[in-house]
Amino acid sequence: MNQExxxxxxxxxxxxxxxTFHQRxxxxxxxxxxxxxxxxxxxxxxxxxxxxxxxxxxxxxxxxRPRYLLPDYERALTNGSGHLELDPPTDLDEAxxxxxxxxxxxxxxxxxxxxxGDIDSLLLPYTGSVSDTDLRSKIRLFWIALDRIxxxxxxxxxxxxxxxxxxxTILDVERELKQTxxxxxxxxxxxxxxxxxxxxxxxxxxxxxxxHFVNHEMxxxxxxxxxxxxxxxxxxxxxxxxxxxxRLNLKEVALAQSGSIESFLADTLPxxxxxxxxxxxxxxxxxxxxxxxxxxxxxAVEGIINLDRxxxxxxxxxxxxxxxxxxxxxxxxxxxxxxxxxxELSYRIIERLRAFVDEREMPYCQGAGGRAFLHSQSGIDSDxxxxxxxxxxxxxxxxxxxxxxxxxxxxxxxxxxxxxxxKIDDTVQNNPEAxxxxxxxxxxxxxxxxxxxxxxxxxVRITGYLVRKSDLERFSEGPERHGSTxxxxxxxxxxxxxxxxxxxxxxxxxxxxxxx
Amino acid sequence: MNTxxxxxxxxxxxxxxxxxxxxxxxxxxxxxxxxITCHNPYTIMECTSCGVCVRxxxxxxxxxxxxxxxxxxxVACTRCDICIDVCPEDSTPLARYVEVKALVAEIRAxxxxxxxxxxxxxxxxxxxxxxxxLFLAIKSDSTLSxxxxxxxxxxxxxxxxxxxxxxxxxxxxIDLKALDPDxxxxxxxxxxxxxxxxxxxxxxxxxxxxxxxxxxxxYNDGLDAAExxxxxxxxxxxxxxxxxxxxxxxxxxxxxxxxxxxxPVELDEIAGVFADxxxxxxxxx
Numbered sequence: 001m002n003q004e005x006x007x008x009x010x011x012x013x014x015x016x017x018x019x020t021f022h023q024r025x026x027x028x029x030x031x032x033x034x035x036x037x038x039x040x041x042x043x044x045x046x047x048x049x050x051x052x053x054x055x056x057x058x059x060x061x062x063x064x065r066p067r068y069l070l071p072d073y074e075r076a077l078t079n080g081s082g083h084l085e086l087d088p089p090t091d092l093d094e095a096x097x098x099x100x101x102x103x104x105x106x107x108x109x110x111x112x113x114x115x116x117g118d119i120d121s122l123l124l125p126y127t128g129s130v131s132d133t134d135l136r137s138k139i140r141l142f143w144i145a146l147d148r149i150x151x152x153x154x155x156x157x158x159x160x161x162x163x164x165x166x167x168x169t170i171l172d173v174e175r176e177l178k179q180t181x182x183x184x185x186x187x188x189x190x191x192x193x194x195x196x197x198x199x200x201x202x203x204x205x206x207x208x209x210x211x212h213f214v215n216h217e218m219x220x221x222x223x224x225x226x227x228x229x230x231x232x233x234x235x236x237x238x239x240x241x242x243x244x245x246x247r248l249n250l251k252e253v254a255l256a257q258s259g260s261i262e263s264f265l266a267d268t269l270p271x272x273x274x275x276x277x278x279x280x281x282x283x284x285x286x287x288x289x290x291x292x293x294x295x296x297x298x299x300a301v302e303g304i305i306n307l308d309r310x311x312x313x314x315x316x317x318x319x320x321x322x323x324x325x326x327x328x329x330x331x332x333x334x335x336x337x338x339x340x341x342x343x344e345l346s347y348r349i350i351e352r353l354r355a356f357v358d359e360r361e362m363p364y365c366q367g368a369g370g371r372a373f374l375h376s377q378s379g380i381d382s383d384x385x386x387x388x389x390x391x392x393x394x395x396x397x398x399x400x401x402x403x404x405x406x407x408x409x410x411x412x413x414x415x416x417x418x419x420x421x422x423k424i425d426d427t428v429q430n431n432p433e434a435x436x437x438x439x440x441x442x443x444x445x446x447x448x449x450x451x452x453x454x455x456x457x458x459x460v461r462i463t464g465y466l467v468r469k470s471d472l473e474r475f476s477e478g479p480e481r482h483g484s485t486x487x488x489x490x491x492x493x494x495x496x497x498x499x500x501x502x503x504x505x506x507x508x509x510x511x512x513x514x515x516x
Numbered sequence: 517m518n519t520x521x522x523x524x525x526x527x528x529x530x531x532x533x534x535x536x537x538x539x540x541x542x543x544x545x546x547x548x549x550x551x552i553t554c555h556n557p558y559t560i561m562e563c564t565s566c567g568v569c570v571r572x573x574x575x576x577x578x579x580x581x582x583x584x585x586x587x588x589x590x591v592a593c594t595r596c597d598i599c600i601d602v603c604p605e606d607s608t609p610l611a612r613y614v615e616v617k618a619l620v621a622e623i624r625a626x627x628x629x630x631x632x633x634x635x636x637x638x639x640x641x642x643x644x645x646x647x648x649x650l651f652l653a654i655k656s657d658s659t660l661s662x663x664x665x666x667x668x669x670x671x672x673x674x675x676x677x678x679x680x681x682x683x684x685x686x687x688x689x690i691d692l693k694a695l696d697p698d699x700x701x702x703x704x705x706x707x708x709x710x711x712x713x714x715x716x717x718x719x720x721x722x723x724x725x726x727x728x729x730x731x732x733x734x735y736n737d738g739l740d741a742a743e744x745x746x747x748x749x750x751x752x753x754x755x756x757x758x759x760x761x762x763x764x765x766x767x768x769x770x771x772x773x774x775x776x777x778x779x780p781v782e783l784d785e786i787a788g789v790f791a792d793x794x795x796x797x798x799x800x801x
Binding site: 399400401404425427428430431433434435436437438440441442444445 | 630
């Protein structure tokens with residue numbers, strides 16, 4: 001970009017009537033960052049980036065904060081914070097106040113925190129003498145504050161796996177408020193999570209389309225007991241996070257060659273897999289060695305995050321198209337999701353990638369033993385004709401049982417998360433125990449995390465975030481408070497929607513570029 | 517062990533509407549009632565191999581061979597259901613005899629996802645040997661015995677049939693079409709003495725999972741009828757689960773075209789009658 005173009009872009013952001021002050025500032029920061037040269041990479045890597053075979057999700061040219069941070073909030077509550085001049089809280093009011101302040105100081109790629117901690121177990125120690133009425137009233141106000149202060153649909157709180165009154169109160173408040181923020185995941189363990197709690201969570205899904213459900217046993221096996229689910233199905237170690245998320249477009253990789261399936265697996269896939277890793281490495285080195293985030297940020301200085309618990313996310317998407325293109329090349333009619341040889345090929349591709357990621361050393365990734373975490377990436381609004389992560393394309397999903405049987409074998413490979421969405425017949429609303437059965441069965445089958453959509457729900461989930469159908473309908477008529485609606489409308493129409501008024505909330509992570 | 521195969525219309529692996537939790541459902545073929553409101557009239561009769569459907573099939577997927585039923589080519593069949601539309605017998609060529617062993621294998625695959633198995637119909641108790649074999653196979657398999665076994669029935673089975681299922685069946689869900697025998701005849705072409713006896717017997721043996729009342733406007737939708745049914749059922753067991761279901765015209769035969777859908781307000785009034793008589797486990801759908 002030359003000087004004149006740069007000035008034009010800055011001017012267009014500053015004079016854009018549909019952006020709030022905060023949104024303009026965020027985009028101006030992006031423009032300034034992108035005035036710097038990209039971290040040095042080889043020619044082949046740069047070419048793959050330009051062609052969209054690999055993508056940095058528009059994180060920016062000069063990373064100066066990690067993409068995702070999962071602060072150790074328990075440690076912060078125990079020790080207090082010198083930087084924030086906050087003593088350790090001694091009661092529920094102080095704990096809620098402490099967390100609200102700390103949340104506003106946690107960066108991420110979007111500028112907002114993507115992880116609010118195991119919120120029920122964080123608050124439980126402070127609730128001993130609090131009556132049920134007071135507990136509900138205080139949590140309700142806290143919940144409203146989160147929605148208004150953190151205007152991003154990817155702000156994510158975790159619940160469970162054990163039952164407790166804070167958790168039950170949060171579900172009750174969720175059903176009343178029906179807010180977009182925060183997003184929620186419930187950790188589910190066959191021994192620790194009672195059916196009655198799961199039923200309560202399922203009825204909350206009927207009202208608000210959250211929480212998501214997470215296979216606690218599997219997560220603990222891969223990440224240890226201190227793990228968190230952040231943003232949109234991204235799981236990492238607490239006190240750690242992910243420096244970056246760089247993703248490989250498997251559809252483009254398949255289109256980049258015309259050879260056999262065997263040559264794809266042996267040559268083409270490893271070639272582009274390495275270019276994806278090269279880009280990750282360059283970005284991580286800039287963040288840690290040039291921007292020196294971990295040397296100066298108070299979260300790192302006070303031990304609320306720790307570089308040793310960080311890693312980076314190696315994302316993949318477009319598996320469905322890649323498999324179908326390869327099957328077509330081979331003259332096969334089998335397609336991803338049909339239970340035939342296409343599914344077998346999909347498992348081989350992901351196993352090959354997992355083996356690559358396991359072998360590929362990555363700097364400053366001690367949180368995953370010096371390697372990256374494989375991640376099934378659920379898409380951004382500019383994705384065209386390519387299916388999120390390892391999902392079966394919308395409209396082509398088989399029945400729930402076959403759907404689970406097809407995708408479950410992929411889940412164990414994606415330590416840092418995979419998202420699948422199941423459409424469930426609305427008859428379960430009269431029989432939430434049926435959904436409890438399906439959740440239990442899905443985890444026994446090896447699913448890591450998933451959510452479900454009820455066909456006639458007021459909420460509709462499109463690519464893994466949350467938006468209200470009624471908001472979508474109102475969108476064309478007037479202003480919208482939540483940016484996730486902006487994104488969802490973009491996803492539906494596959495084009496940026498004409499906005500007439502500023503929106504309080506934007507989803508920077510999924511609509512990462514200004515002035516589209 | 518008696519391993520009589522069942523004449524089965526179809527199976528559903530995940531159902532949220534055939535008893536508590538998620539359930540595997542076996543729909544048997546053949547029913548001894550002929551309800552004017554039947555939503556699946558093609559499950560009433562057994563195939564007579566008359567051949568009408570064979571000549572109508574656009575895919576030529578149907579043939580008559582040595583056995584008693586029309587044979588379906590599962591690959592060629594597109595499930596267009598023209599065979600069901602043209603069947604003069606209220607039947608279908610798609611029903612087939614299924615071995616208990618094959619059903620158990622299907623159930624085993626979905627076992628982690630379900631609370632139990634329901635045999636519905638058709639009328640399941642028309643094939644008591646098959647139902648018993650299936651339930652016994654489930655209950656005597658240590659990996660499946662936690663699954664609950666339920667029968668969804670019109671309640672017409674003689675007591676001997678229920679007695680034969682007592683040790684392998686966890687419960688039955690019984691339709692009470694009408695307490696008034698004349699109304700029952702108008703709705704089903706059969707009297708209801710067996711149905712009333714079944715409800716009583718199952719309740720006494722703690723096997724009555726629920727009683728369903730299908731409310732059909734112009735037949736059994738009066739508050740008087742609800743009052744009588746509530747009193748009769750209360751005297752048997754006021755803690756029983758009652759499901760009040762509004763009639764919907766979807767799928768019924770032309771003979772039922774004069775019947776309108778049940779009004780949700782009327783259904784709530786009927787539920788109110790049951791609530792007044794102390795029933796607490798009440799659902800309206």
